[in-house]
Structures are given as C-alpha cells and as structure tokens.
Amino acid sequence: MRMLINVAETVVADALRGMAVAHPELTVDVENRVVVRRDAPVAGKVGLVSGGGSGHEPLHGGFVGPGMLSAACPGEVFTSPVPDQMVRAAAAVDSGAGVLFIVKNYTGDVLNFDMAAELAEDEGIRIAKVLVNDDVAVTDSLYTAGRRGTGATLFVEKIAGAAAEEGQPLERVEALARQVNENSRSFGVALSACSTPAKGSPTFDLPAGELELGVGIHGEPGRERRAMMTSREIADFSVNAVLDDMSPRNPVLLLVNGMGATPLLELYGFNAEVQRVLTERGVAVARTLVGNYVTSLDMAGASVTLCQVDEELLRLYDAPVRTPGLRWGA
Amino acid sequence: MLDADFFRRWMTATAASVAHEAERLTALDSPIGDADHGSNLHRGFTAVAAVLEKEAPDTPGAVLILAGRQLISTVGGASGPLYGTLLRRTGKALGDAAEVSEEQLTDALRAGVDAVMTLGGAAPGDKTMIDSLVPAVDALAESFTAARAAADEGALATTPLQARKGRASYLGERSIGHQDPGATSAALLIAALATAAEAPEATDV
Numbered sequence: 293m294r295m296l297i298n299v300a301e302t303v304v305a306d307a308l309r310g311m312a313v314a315h316p317e318l319t320v321d322v323e324n325r326v327v328v329r330r331d332a333p334v335a336g337k338v339g340l341v342s343g344g345g346s347g348h349e350p351l352h353g354g355f356v357g358p359g360m361l362s363a364a365c366p367g368e369v370f371t372s373p374v375p376d377q378m379v380r381a382a383a384a385v386d387s388g389a390g391v392l393f394i395v396k397n398y399t400g401d402v403l404n405f406d407m408a409a410e411l412a413e414d415e416g417i418r419i420a421k422v423l424v425n426d427d428v429a430v431t432d433s434l435y436t437a438g439r440r441g442t443g444a445t446l447f448v449e450k451i452a453g454a455a456a457e458e459g460q461p462l463e464r465v466e467a468l469a470r471q472v473n474e475n476s477r478s479f480g481v482a483l484s485a486c487s488t489p490a491k492g493s494p495t496f497d498l499p500a501g502e503l504e505l506g507v508g509i510h511g512e513p514g515r516e517r518r519a520m521m522t523s524r525e526i527a528d529f530s531v532n533a534v535l536d537d538m539s540p541r542n543p544v545l546l547l548v549n550g551m552g553a554t555p556l557l558e559l560y561g562f563n564a565e566v567q568r569v570l571t572e573r574g575v576a577v578a579r580t581l582v583g584n585y586v587t588s589l590d591m592a593g594a595s596v597t598l599c600q601v602d603e604e605l606l607r608l609y610d611a612p613v614r615t616p617g618l619r620w621g622a
Numbered sequence: 623m624l625d626a627d628f629f630r631r632w633m634t635a636t637a638a639s640v641a642h643e644a645e646r647l648t649a650l651d652s653p654i655g656d657a658d659h660g661s662n663l664h665r666g667f668t669a670v671a672a673v674l675e676k677e678a679p680d681t682p683g684a685v686l687i688l689a690g691r692q693l694i695s696t697v698g699g700a701s702g703p704l705y706g707t708l709l710r711r712t713g714k715a716l717g718d719a720a721e722v723s724e725e726q727l728t729d730a731l732r733a734g735v736d737a738v739m740t741l742g743g744a745a746p747g748d749k750t751m752i753d754s755l756v757p758a759v760d761a762l763a764e765s766f767t768a769a770r771a772a773a774d775e776g777a778l779a780t781t782p783l784q785a786r787k788g789r790a791s792y793l794g795e796r797s798i799g800h801q802d803p804g805a806t807s808a809a810l811l812i813a814a815l816a817t818a819a820e821a822p823e824a825t826d827v
Contacts, residue, residue, distance in 0.1 A: 300661075345699075368665075370656040371699040399788050400699035403741065407694065407703055429792075436791040491648060491657040510656040512789055513796060 293487045293494075300489035304346045304366060311353060315616050318356055319384075325377050327353040328363040332385040338456040338465045339363065339385030342394040342449060343378060344401050345370040347488070347589045348509055350617025351445060359613035359622065360453035361394075369488050369589070370510045372400035378408035382417050390418035390462035392469060394448055396441025397425035398510075420462050422469040424448055426476045426597065428537040429506030429515050440508045443547045443586050443597030444476035447609070450618065454611035468608070472599060479533040480595030481526055482507040482514060482551065486588050505529065509551070509588045523558070527565030530596045535573055540600040543578035545609060546570070547597040552587035554594055559583065562594055578606055585617065623721040628818055629685040630674050635814035637667035643810055650803040654790040659701065659803040666697035666705070682722050686713030700788055701804070704738050704751065705811075711737035728762045735759055742787060749785040749797065751804035753777070758812040766816040773812035777805040 297303050305322055312320035319328045333339065342352045343365030352364035362385035367373035382391045391412070395405045402423070409419045424441030425432070432439045452469040460468075482504040485494035488511065495511035498504060503526075506515035521529070548563040550556075563582045570577055578601060586595070601609065612622030640647075640663050647660030670689045679685045690710030694702050712734030716722050722730070735755045744750040754776035761772035780802035788804070790797040 367698045368662065369658065371658055371662055371697075372702075374695050374698045374702055376695050398700075399742065400702070403700055403703035404698065431794065435786045436794075437787055437789070440792060488657050490661040491652065495652055495657045508792060510789065512654070512656055512792060515792075515794065515796075 293492050295487070295489060295492075297489055300492070303489045304368060307346070307349075308353075308366065311616070318616075321380075324380055325366055325373065326363060326381045326384065327356050327366065328381065328384045329357050329361075332362050333387035334362075335387050336389055336459055337362075337387055338389045338460070338462045339382065339387070339391040340394060340449065340453055340456055340465070341365070341378060341381045341385060341391055342445070343367065343373045343381070344396050344398070345372055345510070348587050351586045352449075354617030355446070355449050355615050357613070357615035359457050359611060360449050360615050360618065362456075369490065372398065372404045375404050375408035375411055378405060379411045379415070382408070382412045382419065383415065386417045390420065392452060392456070392462065392465055393419060393421045394445065394452070394469060395421055395423050396445055397423050397438050398440060399437050418462060420466040422448065422452075422466060422473060424473050426473065426478045427508060428477050428479050428533055429508070442480060442509055443478040443549050443595050444473055444599060446547060446581075446585050446618070447476055447545055447597070447599045448472045450613060451605055451608045453613065454608035457611065468605070472605065475601070475605075476597060476599040477534045477538045478595055478597040479530045480507045480509070480514070480551070480593065481505050481530060482591055482593040483520075484553065484592040486511040486552065486591035488589065503593075506533070507593065509586060511588055511591065523562045524565045526594075527562060527569050527596075531566055531569040531573070534596060534598055535575070538598065538600065540575055540598065542600050542602055543576040543606075545599040545601055545606075546577045546580045547585065548580070548582045549586050549595045549597065550584035551591040551593040551595070552584055553590045553592040554584075556583065559594060566596055579609060623723055624682060624727060625721045626678070626680050626682055626685050629682045630678065631818040632815050633667070633670050633674055633685065633689050635817045636811050637671040639810045639814050639817075640664050640667045640807065647803050647807055650801055650806055654785065654793055654797050654800045655803060656789060658699070659807065662697050662699055662701055663705070663807055666693045666702065669693075669696040681716075681718050681720055683713045683716035683718055686710065686716065689713075700742070701807075704742055704804075707741050708734045708738045708755075724762070728759065731762065732759045744787040747783060748787045749780045749783040749790060749802045749805070750787050751802075751808035753780050753783075753802065754805040754808045754812065758809075766819040770813045770816040773809040777801060777809040780805045
C-alpha cells in the first residue's frame with residue numbers, strides 16, 4: 293500500500309503542521325494536538341469542543357471556526373484523543389459561559405471525554421456533553437456498545453455552533469445539539485476497506501465484486517456482505533434502512549457523504565438516486581450537502597444521513613459558517 | 623514481600639512484552655476492530671517505561687498510579703482509560719506501604735479489575751479484557767504462574783464469544799471466531815507479573 297506519508301508515527305503531527313500553515317485563522321498546537329479558532333475565547337460565547345480519532349477529515353479540525361466548533365482534539369488515527377487534549381481545548385475556549393463536548397458514541401471517545409469533563413470541572417469550567425449516535429446499522433441494545441456516531445456529527449456541530457455564535461446559553465446549545473442528534477439517522481456502505489498508516493494494508497479483506505453494508509467510519513466491517521450493487525440499489529437499501537428507523541414529518545437535511553475515496557462524480561450520481569427514493573417515500577429535502585465530510589481514510593463508499601428539521605433548526609443550519617471544511621454565508 | 627522495584631520491573635516487563643507482541647495485537651484487532659491495538663499500547667507502555675526511568679516512586683502504589691496516569695495521557699481510545707484505570711485503582715488500593723504481600727496485591731488487583739468493569743460496563747463473557755483479568759485474579763491467590771496460565775486460557779476462550787462491548791460489538795455475530803485483542807493484551811500484562819516474580823534480572827532489557 294503506497295501512502296503519501298513519512299512514517300506512520302508522525303502522520304497526525306505532520307498533518308497538523310500542514311493545516312497550521314494552510315489556515316492562519318486557526319491556532320494549531322501541534323505538540324499538544326489541539327486546533328482552536330484564533331479569536332477564542334469569545335466573550336459571552338459557549339465553547340464547542342469536539343474530537344475523535346484522526347482519519348475522518350475534515351471532521352473535526354476542519355470544522356473549527358466561526359459558526360461551528362471552537363476547538364477540536366485530533367487523536368491518533370482512528371483512536372480517540374486523550375483527556376489532556378480535551379481539557380486544554382476546553383480551557384482555551386471557555387469564556388466563562390461554559391463548554392459543550394460533542395462526543396461520538398465510541399467507547400474510547402466516551403471514556404476519554406468523561407474523564408476530561410471531570411478534570412475540566414475541577415478547573416472550574418462548566419461542561420455539558422452531548423452524545424452523537426445516529427447509525428442505524430448497529431443494534432441499540434444493552435448487548436452492544438450502542439449506535440455509533442457518524443454523519444449526524446456534522447449537523448450537530450453546525451447547528452449547535454450557530455446557536456453558540458448567537459450567544460445562546462449552554463443549556464440551550466446543549467438542548468439543540470441533543471435535538472439534532474435525536475432527529476438524525478445514518479447508514480453507510482463500503483466498496484473497499486481502508487488502510488491505516490499503522491497497519492499499512494486494508495483493515496479487512498473485501499474481494500472485488502462485493503460490498504459491505506452498514507459500516508461505520510473506522511474501517512471495521514459492516515453488518516453484512518453482499519454481491520456488488522448498482523448506485524440505484526445501494527440508494528434504495530440505504531435510504532430504506534434509515535427510514536425504517538425514523539418517520540420524518542418535517543423536511544429533512546440530507547448529507548450524502550463520501551468515505552474518502554469515492555469521487556464526486558459517483559457521489560452526485562448516488563445523490564440523484566437517494567433523492568429519487570426520498571421522493572418516492574414522500575420525504576421533502578430542505579437542504580442537500582454532497583461531499584467527503586466524515587471520512588474513513590481511503591475507504592471507498594458513501595453514507596446517507598437524514599436530519600428532520602423545523603424552522604428554527606433550518607435557520608441555524610443556514611446561518612453563516614467559516615471553517616476549512618464547511619463555509620457559507622460568511 | 624513485593625517492593626517498589628518489583629512493580630517497576632512488572633511495568634518494564636509489560637513494556638517489553640507489548641513491544642514484542644505489538645504486531646500480533648494489531649493483527650488480532652484487524653478483523654474485528656480497527657487494527658491499532660498493538661501500536662496504541664506500545665506507545666503507552668513505552669511512555670510508562672520512560673517515566674519510571676525518570677522518576678522512581680518509592681512505593682508499589684505510587685509506581686502503579688504513575689503508570690496508570692501515563693497510560694491515560696498517552697494511549698487514547700478505550701484502552702487508555704481502561705488500562706489506566708486498572709493500574710491507578712490497583713495502585714490506590716495498595717496505599718502507601720513500602721512493601722506489600724502477594725495477598726495484598728491480589729486484593730488490590732481485584733479492586734482494579736472491578737473499577738475497569740464499572741468504567742467499561744463489561745462483564746465476563748462480553749469478549750473483552752475482563753475475560754482474562756477475572757480468571758487471572760482468581761488464580762493469583764494460588765501463584766503468579768497460575769495467574770499467567772489462567773489469563774492465557776481466558777484470552778483463548780474469547781474466540782467463540784460474540785462481542786457485546788467495544789468496537790467489535792458493532793459486528794454482532796461476525797465477531798465470533800476471533801480472539802479478543804484486549805483479552806490478549808491483558809494476558810501479556812499478567813504474564814509480565816509472573817516474569818517480574820520469576821526472573822527479576824531478565825526483565826531489565
């Protein structure tokens with residue numbers, strides 16, 4: 293497997309060094325692995341901190357900036373950051389209005405953010421937490437770690453970010469973030485496994501002519517393997533999997549997300565099929581976002597996320613945002 | 623009686639063993655996880671060995687608390703908090719005695735394993751590190767050698783289980799047939815305890 297890297301051990305630090313020079317509007321602390329918007333802390337504004345393993349770019353560092361995250365903590369590839377990073381990020385963005393931790397539901401992320409919340413509160417920082425768990429491919433029961441957090445993370449960070457930017461209080465920003473998560477569902481498919489720098493080869497074996505249905509974003513296999521399907525068939529399967537789990541009454545936000553190695557040509561074609569199924573199922577789409585936003589290194593494939601919105605959530609989604617990975621209206 | 627030097631040797635032996643087995647741990651993590659268990663633990667225990675070289679706490683409890691804190695600060699993922707908590711809580715249970723008995727170590731390690739179960743919400747049979755740690759603590763009352771054998775057996779016994787915690791749980795039935803990487807690395811930790819007891823000089827590599 294050929295990768296454009298030096299050595300696996302420095303992949304994250306090297307990327308952060310490059311990010312720092314590309315985005316002078318961010319403060320990138322390469323040594324401590326914290327990405328902060330340069331004007332933080334903003335007086336009176338709730339801080340939004342997220343983070344998780346690296347390899348999902350632009351999530352999360354690419355979503356730092358006005359209208360979205362205040363800071364992000366990138367961990368090692370596919371490994372959650374450590375509490376020290378999160379405490380440092382919280383301290384950097386807290387203006388006294390408190391900090392919301394946005395945590396994807398993976399055991400490592402949950403445990404490290406829990407420990408960080410305790411430590412930050414010891415330092416006098418008010419912390420609230422929201423767990424993102426939108427992936428319908430995982431059975432949500434006592435006998436699993438619960439649903440994974442995937443594409444809905446973008447909607448949670450965007451909408452809560454807009455609310456925080458308006459100066460809304462911590463309790464309100466937290467409630468909105470929770471509402472967005474509860475209104476969101478996702479389903480992903482993989483057409484190839486991804487390769488982590490540490491392993492240097494695909495994380496699972498996917499023969500040509502087959503695909504994995506119901507994958508997450510860490511290169512783990514999904515809930516079943518089938519013979520390769522057309523874009524039309526994959527759209528039917530994915531959207532139905534999502535709609536089997538939610539019945540949107542209002543219009544929805546739609547994210548057609550690439551896993552990292554699927555070209556936009558294919559993603560737009562897939563989006564056409566996704567919109568066709570949604571129309572057939574009577575679901576109105578208010579906004580569509582197509583691109584690689586919550587990725588899994590070089591995995592080929594796509595995921596579909598729907599988020600049911602009301603007027604308030606749609607207004608906050610449309611609010612200006614200025615980050616490396618998402619930018620409009622500003 | 624076991625002194626601070628014994629516990630330092632335990633940690634050094636674990637670091638050596640994890641370095642030696644990192645690739646195997648990552649290979650085990652590949653079909654059911656995300657192929658980084660070996661590299662993550664290697665990073666953490668290398669940091670533990672380095673900090674113990676620099677600072678030499680003079681009680682068994684302080685050695686384990688320092689090691690645990692170092693793991694939490696360097697590993698990330700689920701392994702960082704879980705292994706960090708295991709060592710910190712074991713260390714806390716040992717108190718500030720300069721030397722502890724094997725019985726005291728057994729009781730303290732049981733407290734550490736209980737803390738891991740509480741934190742991770744896993745019970746025996748969930749296909750996690752608990753499946754090698756619980757039998758190891760039970761066997762530790764007999765001897766270090768018995769604990770090592772029990773931990774190895776516990777790790778092997780995870781193969782036919784369906785994972786109910788951690789990333790492997792997302793695979794449901796597809797997790798069956800793979801040995802759990804966490805139970806395997808926990809067995810390395812217990813084996814290193816036996817190594818520290820049996821061949822004190824050989825562990826300083």
